[in-house]
Amino acid sequence: MERCIQSSNNKSECLEILRRMVNLGKQILQLNDQMPAQKQKLNEAVQCIVVGCTMCASQITTTRVCRFLTASVNADSIKSFQVKIDRLYDDLILWGVTDMEKRLTKIASQSQELYAYQPAVGIDSGRETVIRLLDLNAQHTSVQVVVVYGFGGMGKTTLADAVYANIDLQNHKHCRIHMEQNCTKNDLKVLQEHILNGLFHQNVKLTDCHQGQGMIWSFFKKNPDQPIFLYIDNALIKADLKQLLPADLGSCLPPKSRILLTTRNLRETDIFVAWNIQRRQYSVSPLPSLEARKLLLKNVPEYNDERNIDALLKLCGGIPLLLEIIGSQLAISSRNTNNNMVLELLREGEVVEEEDISDRIVDFVYHRLLPPVKEAFLDITSLFCYWPSEEVAYIVGEEEFRALEDATFVKTSEDGRVIVHDVVQARGKKMSEQNRVTDPETLLKCLQDEEKLKNLRGIFLNEKYEHPSIEINDDHLKWMSNSLRVLSYEGSQITFRGKCYKPFRQLRYLQIASNIPDLPMEFEKLEHLSIYRGPLMPGMSFNEFPPSLRVMTSLNLTKMYASSKNRVAYSKIPATKATPDSLLVKLRLYGLKNMERLPDGMENLTKLEQLYLRGCHQLRELPSRFGQLNNLKELRLSQCHELKELPSSIGQLSNLESLHLYDCSALSVLPPSFGDLISLKTLQLSYCSGLKMLPSNFGQLKNLEELDLRHCSGLEEWSLSFRDLTGMKKMVLVGCSLKLKESLPHHIKENCSIVFD
Numbered sequence: 001m002e003r004c005i006q007s008s009n010n011k012s013e014c015l016e017i018l019r020r021m022v023n024l025g026k027q028i029l030q031l032n033d034q035m036p037a038q039k040q041k042l043n044e045a046v047q048c049i050v051v052g053c054t055m056c057a058s059q060i061t062t063t064r065v066c067r068f069l070t071a072s073v074n075a076d077s078i079k080s081f082q083v084k085i086d087r088l089y090d091d092l093i094l095w096g097v098t099d100m101e102k103r104l105t106k107i108a109s110q111s112q113e114l115y116a117y118q119p120a121v122g123i124d125s126g127r128e129t130v131i132r133l134l135d136l137n138a139q140h141t142s143v144q145v146v147v148v149y150g151f152g153g154m155g156k157t158t159l160a161d162a163v164y165a166n167i168d169l170q171n172h173k174h175c176r177i178h179m180e181q182n183c184t185k186n187d188l189k190v191l192q193e194h195i196l197n198g199l200f201h202q203n204v205k206l207t208d209c210h211q212g213q214g215m216i217w218s219f220f221k222k223n224p225d226q227p228i229f230l231y232i233d234n235a236l237i238k239a240d241l242k243q244l245l246p247a248d249l250g251s252c253l254p255p256k257s258r259i260l261l262t263t264r265n266l267r268e269t270d271i272f273v274a275w276n277i278q279r280r281q282y283s284v285s286p287l288p289s290l291e292a293r294k295l296l297l298k299n300v301p302e303y304n305d306e307r308n309i310d311a312l313l314k315l316c317g318g319i320p321l322l323l324e325i326i327g328s329q330l331a332i333s334s335r336n337t338n339n340n341m342v343l344e345l346l347r348e349g350e351v352v353e354e355e356d357i358s359d360r361i362v363d364f365v366y367h368r369l370l371p372p373v374k375e376a377f378l379d380i381t382s383l384f385c386y387w388p389s390e391e392v393a394y395i396v397g398e399e400e401f402r403a404l405e406d407a408t409f410v411k412t413s414e415d416g417r418v419i420v421h422d423v424v425q426a427r428g429k430k431m432s433e434q435n436r437v438t439d440p441e442t443l444l445k446c447l448q449d450e451e452k453l454k455n456l457r458g459i460f461l462n463e464k465y466e467h468p469s470i471e472i473n474d475d476h477l478k479w480m481s482n483s484l485r486v487l488s489y490e491g492s493q494i495t496f497r498g499k500c501y502k503p504f505r506q507l508r509y510l511q512i513a514s515n516i517p518d519l520p521m522e523f524e525k526l527e528h529l530s531i532y533r534g535p536l537m538p539g540m541s542f543n544e545f546p547p548s549l550r551v552m553t554s555l556n557l558t559k560m561y562a563s564s565k566n567r568v569a570y571s572k573i574p575a576t577k578a579t580p581d582s583l584l585v586k587l588r589l590y591g592l593k594n595m596e597r598l599p600d601g602m603e604n605l606t607k608l609e610q611l612y613l614r615g616c617h618q619l620r621e622l623p624s625r626f627g628q629l630n631n632l633k634e635l636r637l638s639q640c641h642e643l644k645e646l647p648s649s650i651g652q653l654s655n656l657e658s659l660h661l662y663d664c665s666a667l668s669v670l671p672p673s674f675g676d677l678i679s680l681k682t683l684q685l686s687y688c689s690g691l692k693m694l695p696s697n698f699g700q701l702k703n704l705e706e707l708d709l710r711h712c713s714g715l716e717e718w719s720l721s722f723r724d725l726t727g728m729k730k731m732v733l734v735g736c737s738l739k740l741k742e743s744l745p746h747h748i749k750e751n752c753s754i755v756f757d
Contacts, residue, residue, distance in 0.1 A: 286318020
């Protein structure tokens with residue numbers, strides 16, 4: 001009897017297995033033609049389905065008592081089988097995504113970067129449908145637009161990116177652009193510049209959208225035999241499309257051209273019909289229940305309150321963005337047993353219209369964040385999207401950045417940049433528009449209102465805006481000194497009158513690409529400054545780093561502003577007083593062409609991981625104790641024409657992975673300790689024409705994979721130990737002597753990719 005009860009209780013689990021096997025079968029059918037190299041795994045999945053069907057049939061058939069008495073399947077074996085199915089399903093999904101990314105690489109050099117946000121789940125059939133709708137191989141010559149539409153967060157961009165990465169565009173000129181939710185005229189002008197550059201390699205600066213429309217129309221008409229593929233992501237407003245593209249677009253586009261477009265409202269694309277462009281559309285469907293449940297519980301698989309799970313799935317409606325955000329909140333709340341997040345969220349959802357649910361859930365999660373995390377969220381969404389995530393974490397705070405990752409508000413792309421879904425970004429921008437300034441008109445209004453300045457969190461302006469000169473005086477600086485977190489400006493249209501001696505205790509990011517005689521505040525008093533980008537100036541105390549500084553990029557802007565009378569020609573940087581606990585990890589010095597030596601005390605920057613010296617023409621030596629920078633991973637010396645040798649202590653840099661010496665023509669020899677760089681993977685010695693020989697222990701660089709000796713014309717023979725470099729993968733010998741090329745060891749020629757010309 002106990003065996004009967006156990007078997008009959010397994011009936012629901014067996015039904016769940018059957019549902020999972022149906023989805024697994026769909027994956028097999030979709031991947032069978034795409035992944036010939038994975039046939040063995042696909043066959044394993046098919047066999048798994050056969051076994052599962054046999055297992056479940058013996059349990060579900062209840063007409064005979066003997067079925068229960070002889071059943072050999074218990075709850076543990078069913079659970080184990082479910083795990084196996086899920087593992088196979090995940091593997092097939094992973095391989096499908098990997099295959100997609102490999103195809104994406106083929107077009108990466110010709111297109112804009114793809115920033116897909118949602119997981120690539122449930123997009124396979126949609127991708128194939130959209131590719132069929134595009135019909136690139138059609139015999140007819142009509143121009144067509146395919147519109148992918150659906151609610152915000154539904155996965156439109158993920159699907160369209162997958163399409164863009166998986167179609168053959170060898171016969172089309174193509175590019176991808178992403179439109180912001182609230183495009184300004186200047187934003188549209190910049191997008192037109194991207195189109196001209198991406199399609200026709202025209203690096204132009206437009207004065208207005210009307211000029212851009214004319215140039216795009218002209219280039220289309222001049223190339224009537226070259227089909228165009230234009231991918232416009234997030235086209236939300238018809239008026240923006242009318243300003244972005246030439247009027248009567250259908251009459252100028254070459255035959256067989258295609259436009260792929262994502263939007264939330266199909267009606268916003270009616271303009272293409274008016275332009276006599278055939279429109280096809282694809283409505284993005286919600287995720288099926290199994291994928292939706294899996295995504296919701298991805299970070300909290302142990303959550304088992306079925307009533308709440310069903311209610312949350314209904315609330316999310318199969319929208320991937322919402323499933324991820326709510327799933328992250330489930331994971332966070334599961335660590336706090338007193339947290340009633342689920343009930344609060346469900347009550348919130350009861351009063352929200354379907355089209356507003358994404359914004360309301362983003363708001364709901366935002367208001368549950370701690371105040372420092374809220375500030376970090378507003379900084380990122382308004383100022384730092386697509387920036388290197390490592391640097392953004394320095395600016396907003398590493399703990400705050402991790403908290404936003406936990407909330408699924410921010411992610412990091414494969415190339416290390418911050419990505420934020422446009423729905424989330426739009427809400428963040430809306431919340432921050434009163435105290436983070438990105439346009440000159442708003443800044444001018446703030447300068448007339450003391451209270452606004454006292455609450456100002458960020459100023460982020462650049463030269464793309466045409467505006468009258470803006471003057472910021474010492475009173476303005478005093479009022480914003482307690483609140484300002486970001487100050488970035490370039491060009492000559494902003495001037496500072498006077499200097500503020502109050503400490504800017506909140507300032508995290510300071511960038512100056514403008515010729516000013518002095519900093520408007522005291523550098524060493526910027527207690528929380530993480531990144532500084534700008535010139536060295538007479539009034540700037542370079543010899544005392546702010547204690548929290550992580551990245552410093554110092555530029556000589558004489559070339560940028562040739563009329564400068566205040567620029568100092570540095571022959572020596574003051575000795576740094578940085579202590580061994582300095583947090584600086586990146587130091588870049590560009591264009592300091594009269595600097596003869598680096599500051600004394602440089603060895604105290606023990607956390608330094610990256611050092612760039614470019615255009616320091618008079619630099620004669622590196623500090624003798626340079627090897628004490630034992631965390632250094634990347635060293636770049638470019639156009640240091642007077643540098644004759646590297647210090648012998650360089651061999652102590654046991655973590656150095658990348659060394660680039662470019663156009664250091666006076667360098668004639670590498671020190672004997674060079675072979676001690678045991679972690680070195682990439683070595684570039686290009687245009688070091690004075691280099692005569694490699695050190696005798698060069699073969700000790702066992703981890704070296706890439707060697708670039710481009711135009712090292714003085715180098716005529718290899719070190720005897722060079723033949724020991726069995727891990728070499730790539731060499732560049734362009735412009736090297738024939739004798740050097742001919743004496744290359746045979747096994748290097750056989751196993752290494754070599755570029756001779």
